[in-house]
Amino acid sequence: MTDIATLSKAILDGDRRALARAITLIESGRADHRATAGTLLEALASSGRQALRIGLSGTPGVGKSTFIEAFGYMLTAQGKRVAVLAVDPSSARSGGSILGDKTRMERLSRDPRAFIRPSPSQTHLGGVARRTRDVVALCEAAGFDVVLIETVGVGQSETIVSGMSDVFALLIAPAGGDELQGVKRGIMEIADLIVVNKADGELKDTATRTAADYAGALRLMRKREGDPDDFPKVLTVSALRETGLDTVWTEIEALTAFRKETGFWERRRAQQAASWFEDEVRQGLLAQLAADPKAEAAMATMREAVSTGARTPGAAASEVLALLRR
Ligand SMILES: Nc1nc2c(ncn2[C@@H]2O[C@H](COP(=O)(O)OP(=O)(O)OP(=O)(O)O)[C@@H](O)[C@H]2O)c(=O)[nH]1
């Protein structure tokens, strides 16, 4: 039995072990654990604490771990408390997860002001996303100033991470002009900052050119609500040599200040909460279907009937959903 009042107080006091315990409850496969976690989150919601949520994405090898280590350490050195979480489609990754590169984040993982948590292992990205949102809420209640949410650029994960972030940064590698086409337009559209990493040594000139190419591409894109005139912005950094990281932070702060002043920040958080709620309802209904043997059997029957063309998808779905209304 978990004493929620005690756990909740410990989390509010910033007790890392309590935080880790609560995360374990959230990630648990057991329904009673998750119910406890739900009550806990509800109890913590009144803290009203907010962190700056920064989403960070980039293809494998672009330098995410190196960047997070250096950037996170820079922030903790300023006295900020930093949590690092990951949203990863588990199938797409084995060795590269945050857990695997605790060595790459050695300095940060030893830092008492930092908290690093790998992506929960789940097959469904949707499941990982739900857990991560809850963990973000826990970290906010625990008083973290910054929550960094990392994802490797695979499929939907950037959209999911940007949907739970206040600021979204895309890390890219220096490359020739043709490579620009490789970054999907949709990703460019959700990025607040495009950070060209590895701007050092032999790659420095290429990085500068790459940054100019992206800046050009961004100028051709539609103006977004919530952006000051000079955003989205392109910056060059070297995560390895730790140059340009202070500018990344300054720009994030400038963007945040602007969005708070204009009310965009609040509106976006409100929208995110609403779509989070809808997602929970949707997932809850699916779980209810899966938990009901009759509904599950009907799902199987209807899936078959729809695939052979015997039933239309709409009618088949209505019939299955009607079972939940009994
Ligand atoms: N020259 C240079 N190399 C870098 C820089 N940042 C990272 N690297 C190197 O790039 C390689 C990949 O870096 P990681 O930080 O592991 O990249 P990642 O994006 O976390 O990769 P995955 O976890 O596999 O997705 C390592 O060999 C790093 O040392 C940089 O700023 N400059």
Ligand SMILES: [Mg+2]
């Ligand atoms: Mg990594």
